[in-house]
Amino acid sequence: MAVQDLWVLFLVLGLLMFRAQVLQSQNLTCSQNDLKALQDFVRGLKLPIEGWGDTNSSSHDCCNWLGITCNSSSSLGLVNDSVDSGRVTKLELPNRRLNGELLESIGSLDQLRTLNLSHNFLKNSLPFSLFHFPKLEFLDLNSNDFSGSIPPSINLPSIIFLDISSNYLNGSLPTHICQNSSRIQALGLAVNYFSGTLSPGLGSCTTLEHLCLGMNDLTGGISEDIFQLQKLKLLGLQDNKLSGNLSAGISKLRSLERLDISSNGFSGTIPDVFHSLSKFKFFLGHSNDFVGTIPHSLANSPSLNLLNLRNNSLGGIIDLNCSALTNLSSLDLASNNFSGPVPVNLPSCKNLKNINLARNKFTGQIPESFRDFQGLSFLSFSNCSISNLSSALQILQQCKNLTTLVLTLNFHGEALPDNPVLHFENLKVLVMANCKLTGSMPQWLAGSSKLQLVDLSWNRLTGPIPSWFGGFVNLFYLDLSNNSFTGEIPKSLTGLPSLINRSISIEDPFTGFPIFPVKESNDNILTGRIWPEFGNLKKLHVFELSYNRLSGPIPSELSGMTSLETLYLSHNNLSGTIPWSLVNLSFLSKFSVAYNQLHGKIPTGSQFMTFPNSSFEGNHLCGDHGAPPLPKIRSTFLLTLMIMIVLRANSRGEVDPEWVDAGADDKELEEFGSGLVVLLQNKECYKDLSLENLLKKLAIKRLSGDCGQMDREFHAEVEALSRAQHPNLMKKENRESEVFDPFIYDKQNDKELHRVFEIACLCLSEYPKLRPSTEQLVSWLDNIDTNTNT
Known part of the structure; x- marks a missing residue:
C-alpha cells in the first residue's frame, strides 16, 4: 500500500473514532453528582451560560451542554458505579465572557481531565478544591481577574499543563507545587503579583519543560535548584526585580532552548557557559546591568537564533564568529x-536578517563588506556617529532584501545625496531623523514604491514637498516636521490609500510589537490652504501643521478623519470659525488652534470639554468650552479615578515603555513598539482647569464601542484626563481619611472607595499587559455597589 493511501486510511479511522466519541458523549446521561456540581458552578456566575438551558432542572443532561465532554463510567474504570452514566471529563469555556467566581463545589467534578476557563472575567480567590483534582491533566485559567494567594497545599498528581498567568494573584510563588504534582511539564505563573524571593522547590519538578514566571515582583537571584531541571526548554523570568550575578548553573540545563531574563537587575559579566547548551536558540538579556564582553560560548554558538543584549553596559569590540553562528537570525546589541x-565580518553570518546596533560608540562608516549582506532585512545604526551618508546609501542599496533602515543621529550636517542611481525597491521603513541633513527631497526616493513609514524630521531640508509622496500606496506614517520645506501641501497626500481604507502595521523583529501611524507633518514654512480632502484619511492618528503660514478656513471635512487623536493647527494664518463638526472626533485627545485669525464661538461638547484655554488663545474666539453640569453623577468614583490618573501622571509622566520617541533632542525610532502614547501633561497649560470642570469632563463621556473601538476611545479619555492638574487635588497617602475633602469621604462607602482606587491603579500599571481592557473595566465598575445618589 502506498504511503499516501496509508495517510488516507489513518485519516478516515481518526474521523470515525472522533465521531464515535462524540456520539458516545451525546448518548450518555450525566451523573447526578456532576450535574449538581455544574449547577453550582453556574450559580457562581453573574449570568447563565448560553446553551446550558435551565440549570435548575435536574432532568437536563449536562453531557450535551456547550463546552462539556463526558465519558462513560465503564471507560473510566469506575467499577463501583451501579449505572454506566456519563462523567464530565472536560469543561472548556474560554473566551465566553464569564463573570463571577469559582465555588468550592467545582472540586466535585472528580473525573475532570481538562478545565479551560481562560480569557474570561472570573474573580476573587481560587478555591482550595481547584488544587486537589485527582485526575486533572490540563488547567488553564489565564487572563481572568483572580486574586489572592495560592493555597499552601497542592495535590494535582495527574497535572501536565497549568497556566494561571495574567491574573492578580499575589503572595509568595508556589514553588512547592511539585511535591505532589510530579508530572507537570508546563507551568505558567507570569503577569501576576507574586513577590518575595524565588525560593527553592521548583527543582523537584523533574518533568518541567516550560517555566514562565515573567512580569511579577520577584527579588533576589535565581534559585540554584532550578538548574536541576534537565528537561527545561523555556525559562521566562523577564520583568521582575531579580538581581545579582547570572549563575553558571545555567550550563546544567542541557535541554534549554529559550532564556528570557530581560528587564531585571542582573549585573556582572555573563558567564561563559553556553557551549554545553546544544539546543540553545534564544537569549533575551536586555535591560540589565551586564558588563564586559559577549561570552565566547555565545559568540560561537551554532544553535543560537536570537541574541538580544540591548540596554546593558557591555563594551569592547564586537567579536562574533560568523562561521560558527550558522543559525543566528537576529542580533540586538543596542544601547x-x-x-x-x-x-566587517557580519555579512558572513549568512542567516542574519535583523541587526540593531544603535547607541553605541562606533567610529568610521558602514563597511564595504555590507554589499554582500543579501539576507539583511532590518538595520539600525541610530546614534552611532557614523559618517559618509553617500557611501552608506550606495553600499546598502545592494542589500536587496532590506526593508527597514534606521540611521537617526548620524551624518551630522551632510547633504542628502540626490544620486539618480540609488534604488531601494523593497524598502518599507526609512528613518533618518535629527541628522541636520541639507539639500532637498531626492528624486531617487520616489522609486521606493513600497515605503510605509518615512521619518526625515529635524533636518535642514528645503524646497517643496514632492507630490510623488501621494503615489506611495502603502504609506501610513510621514514625518517631515522641523525642516524648512516651502510651498503648498501636496494635494496628492489626501489620497493616500493606506490612510483611507487600510490598516497597515510593521512589526519589530526583536519584540514582535506593531507600530502604528502617529504623525503627518508640521513646523516648516508651508503656505496655501488645508485641503478639505484630508477628511478622507480615516486611518490617520495625528495631524500636525503648526508653525507654518497656512491660510484660509479650517475645513469642516476634517471631521471625516475618524481615527484622529491629535490635531495641531496652531501658529498659522487660518481664518473663519472652528467647525462644529470636529466635536464628532471621539478619539481626539490633543487639540490646538492657538494663534491664528479665527473668530466665533468655541464648539462645546464631547472632547472639546477637555481642551484647555491655551488651545484657543491668540484668536478672536468667545464662549465657554466647558459643559453644563449633569445630574446625579457618581462623584465619588469619578473623582477618585481622576485623582489616581492625575497623580500617576504627575509622579511618572511616562509614555508606553515599548515606544521610543524622544522628540526634538533624541528622535530615535529604531526600537519600534506600541504607538500609543499616554499620560503626558503640562502644568502651565492647564492651570485654568477647575475641579468643577473636571467632574463634568469625567461624567459626560460615554464610550460608543462602535466597530470594536472601545479600547482606543478609553485611551483617548485617559490621555485627556491625565493632563488635568489642580492644586486642590491631594496626594493619596496611607491615611485614608485624608484622601478627600469631608464632603466626599464617609464611612458608608469605604469598601467601594478602596475598590475604585485599586481599579485606577491597575489602569495605570507600568506593564501594558497588566492594564485591563475596557470590557474588564466596565465589568468591574458595574459590580461596585455605591448605594448613593450623588
Missing part, C-alpha cells in the same frame, strides 16, 4: 558601550 569600527 551598550561597544566601540571601534563597525564589525
Whole structure:
C-alpha cells in the first residue's frame, strides 16, 4: 500500500473514532453528582451560560451542554458505579465572557481531565478544591481577574499543563507545587503579583519543560535548584526585580532552548557557559546591568537564533564568529558601550536578517563588506556617529532584501545625496531623523514604491514637498516636521490609500510589537490652504501643521478623519470659525488652534470639554468650552479615578515603555513598539482647569464601542484626563481619611472607595499587559455597589 493511501486510511479511522466519541458523549446521561456540581458552578456566575438551558432542572443532561465532554463510567474504570452514566471529563469555556467566581463545589467534578476557563472575567480567590483534582491533566485559567494567594497545599498528581498567568494573584510563588504534582511539564505563573524571593522547590519538578514566571515582583537571584531541571526548554523570568550575578548553573540545563531574563537587575559579566547548551536558540538579556564582553560560548554558538543584549553596559569590540553562528537570525546589541569600527565580518553570518546596533560608540562608516549582506532585512545604526551618508546609501542599496533602515543621529550636517542611481525597491521603513541633513527631497526616493513609514524630521531640508509622496500606496506614517520645506501641501497626500481604507502595521523583529501611524507633518514654512480632502484619511492618528503660514478656513471635512487623536493647527494664518463638526472626533485627545485669525464661538461638547484655554488663545474666539453640569453623577468614583490618573501622571509622566520617541533632542525610532502614547501633561497649560470642570469632563463621556473601538476611545479619555492638574487635588497617602475633602469621604462607602482606587491603579500599571481592557473595566465598575445618589 502506498504511503499516501496509508495517510488516507489513518485519516478516515481518526474521523470515525472522533465521531464515535462524540456520539458516545451525546448518548450518555450525566451523573447526578456532576450535574449538581455544574449547577453550582453556574450559580457562581453573574449570568447563565448560553446553551446550558435551565440549570435548575435536574432532568437536563449536562453531557450535551456547550463546552462539556463526558465519558462513560465503564471507560473510566469506575467499577463501583451501579449505572454506566456519563462523567464530565472536560469543561472548556474560554473566551465566553464569564463573570463571577469559582465555588468550592467545582472540586466535585472528580473525573475532570481538562478545565479551560481562560480569557474570561472570573474573580476573587481560587478555591482550595481547584488544587486537589485527582485526575486533572490540563488547567488553564489565564487572563481572568483572580486574586489572592495560592493555597499552601497542592495535590494535582495527574497535572501536565497549568497556566494561571495574567491574573492578580499575589503572595509568595508556589514553588512547592511539585511535591505532589510530579508530572507537570508546563507551568505558567507570569503577569501576576507574586513577590518575595524565588525560593527553592521548583527543582523537584523533574518533568518541567516550560517555566514562565515573567512580569511579577520577584527579588533576589535565581534559585540554584532550578538548574536541576534537565528537561527545561523555556525559562521566562523577564520583568521582575531579580538581581545579582547570572549563575553558571545555567550550563546544567542541557535541554534549554529559550532564556528570557530581560528587564531585571542582573549585573556582572555573563558567564561563559553556553557551549554545553546544544539546543540553545534564544537569549533575551536586555535591560540589565551586564558588563564586559559577549561570552565566547555565545559568540560561537551554532544553535543560537536570537541574541538580544540591548540596554546593558557591555563594551569592547564586537567579536562574533560568523562561521560558527550558522543559525543566528537576529542580533540586538543596542544601547551598550561597544566601540571601534563597525564589525566587517557580519555579512558572513549568512542567516542574519535583523541587526540593531544603535547607541553605541562606533567610529568610521558602514563597511564595504555590507554589499554582500543579501539576507539583511532590518538595520539600525541610530546614534552611532557614523559618517559618509553617500557611501552608506550606495553600499546598502545592494542589500536587496532590506526593508527597514534606521540611521537617526548620524551624518551630522551632510547633504542628502540626490544620486539618480540609488534604488531601494523593497524598502518599507526609512528613518533618518535629527541628522541636520541639507539639500532637498531626492528624486531617487520616489522609486521606493513600497515605503510605509518615512521619518526625515529635524533636518535642514528645503524646497517643496514632492507630490510623488501621494503615489506611495502603502504609506501610513510621514514625518517631515522641523525642516524648512516651502510651498503648498501636496494635494496628492489626501489620497493616500493606506490612510483611507487600510490598516497597515510593521512589526519589530526583536519584540514582535506593531507600530502604528502617529504623525503627518508640521513646523516648516508651508503656505496655501488645508485641503478639505484630508477628511478622507480615516486611518490617520495625528495631524500636525503648526508653525507654518497656512491660510484660509479650517475645513469642516476634517471631521471625516475618524481615527484622529491629535490635531495641531496652531501658529498659522487660518481664518473663519472652528467647525462644529470636529466635536464628532471621539478619539481626539490633543487639540490646538492657538494663534491664528479665527473668530466665533468655541464648539462645546464631547472632547472639546477637555481642551484647555491655551488651545484657543491668540484668536478672536468667545464662549465657554466647558459643559453644563449633569445630574446625579457618581462623584465619588469619578473623582477618585481622576485623582489616581492625575497623580500617576504627575509622579511618572511616562509614555508606553515599548515606544521610543524622544522628540526634538533624541528622535530615535529604531526600537519600534506600541504607538500609543499616554499620560503626558503640562502644568502651565492647564492651570485654568477647575475641579468643577473636571467632574463634568469625567461624567459626560460615554464610550460608543462602535466597530470594536472601545479600547482606543478609553485611551483617548485617559490621555485627556491625565493632563488635568489642580492644586486642590491631594496626594493619596496611607491615611485614608485624608484622601478627600469631608464632603466626599464617609464611612458608608469605604469598601467601594478602596475598590475604585485599586481599579485606577491597575489602569495605570507600568506593564501594558497588566492594564485591563475596557470590557474588564466596565465589568468591574458595574459590580461596585455605591448605594448613593450623588
